[in-house]
């Protein structure tokens with residue numbers, strides 16, 4: 541176990557150093573960029589060394605999988621912060637509100653309404669991000685770019701959600717920079733403080749464009 545904790549600490553240190561270098565090089569705000577460690581497909585045995593090494597913010601993309609892994613880990617680490625970064629069906633909203641601390645994938649009115657209802661029922665008002673379909677890809681989740689600002693406004697005023705930021709996954713196989721820049725622009729227009737963008741392959745570019753949260757999986761945990 542000690543070896544695995546050392547390895548986790550080394551992986552975390554390496555990513556955080558690269559994050560800090562990118563932040564300094566581009567001199568962009570924010571002062572601090574949050575590392576969301578994406579642990580999907582990895583079991584509690586692989587996650588535990590990262591918790592022991594001090595990491596507290598994690599991302600999962602499936603409600604069912606999170607339910608199998610995280611309640612037991614949370615018993616031991618009360619201060620951890622779990623982000624839902626995958627698509628959410630309305631019939632899983634109740635479980636999602638119980639399991640997660642931040643919902644990054646609000647992308648339609650029906651879901652926003654259901655989340656609001658479940659949050660008020662559970663008396664848990666979670667910070668949320670609106671996911672934007674930044675590349676206009678048919679198969680991808682997210683609100684279309686031209687509806688994003690109005691949707692953020694509706695989430696706040698109609699549904700009463702606490703929208704803190706925007707989140708996106710740019711199209712594969714293209715430079716991500718222009719998509720991150722577009723998300724940053726939409727974030728300004730929607731008056732949100734946070735931007736969740738950048739993964740293992742492009743988190744430094746995302747930081748250059750103003751990311752406040754990067755979601756890094758394989759660069760920390762290895763290949764899935």
Ligand SMILES: *Cc1c(COP(=O)(O)O)cnc(C)c1O
Nearest residue numbers: 578601625739740755756757758
């Ligand atoms: C899997 C996943 C990530 C992490 O991807 P890596 O390339 O492994 O860093 C980030 N964001 C979302 C939404 C994901 O599903």
